[in-house]
Amino acid sequence: MVFRQLGRTGQQIPAIGQGTWRMGERRTEDRQAIEALRLGIELGMTLIDTAEMYASGRAEELVAQAVAGVREKVFLVTKVLPDHASYEGVLQAARDSLRRLRTEWIDLYLLHWPSDRYPLSETMRAMAQLVRDGLVRYVGVSNFSAAQVDEARQLLGEVPLVCNQVFYWLGQRAAELRLLPQCEKEGITLMAYSPLGGGRFVRPGTRRAQVLERVARRVGATPHQVALAWLLHRSPAVVTIPKAVRPEHVRQNARAADLALSPQDLQELDQAFPVPATDEPLPVL
């Protein structure tokens, strides 16, 4: 596994971690999800991203089972819902996540998306308090615009904002217009979510698919692996969190971190999957 620095913290995190959205929604699939996460940990994908929202807390409970016995090796990311973004609400949500995750600390705690109900100042005051209390090691945000990140950073004061988790993949490059340059300049990790299009990958038979398949053949990988490797080639500020329950997918994703794309590969992908011309707000999945 390739490791990257989280923000400017000195903390090393795997460049490819594991997502958990939709895990825990069907009890019959719990075992498969736990085993997928365990396999991923064994293969070096020791960053796990979850959220209180996922399966109404059940995803966090599955994560607890997956990391039992190896908690120290794992970097746990979870998120507070904007509806809980009041000062007391954040503190309570963090305690609830800690209980479900059966852990004494959250490695990285994110506000899932901006709240239109509670002032950001309140949320960030609570985030900073959680760090001071030792319940959370690092804090960040998700689905924030560059201006919102600036505001959150100022409100956090001494506590660094280390991560903005946003929708970013080969098929959706709007994050490159403002967010990625901001992350690079300010020493913030851009955590790319839905790096395989959130299950809607490149449509087979299209020109884009052909380009991707050509590059994949050349480097001896699958198109999905190329999509993950491409993200890591874009910037050292990027890490990503694909979700996979099928063991062959987990294995492929872990190996994608080691894939080397040539300047020609990158140029061909760049042409087939251009950055959008206008800076519209990023979609939230």
Ligand code: NAP
């Ligand atoms: P994703 O990772 O882009 O795609 C997941 C889909 O791709 C699943 O159907 C999975 O299949 C399949 N897949 C995984 N690896 C594959 C491979 N090597 N080859 C072929 N198919 C593969 O989608 P996502 O779950 O939306 O995003 C990833 C994570 O980001 C989430 O789980 C969540 O933790 C986070 N996220 C955060 C936000 C936010 O607002 N902050 C929003 C969305 C997602 P199988 O599962 O069947 O293996």
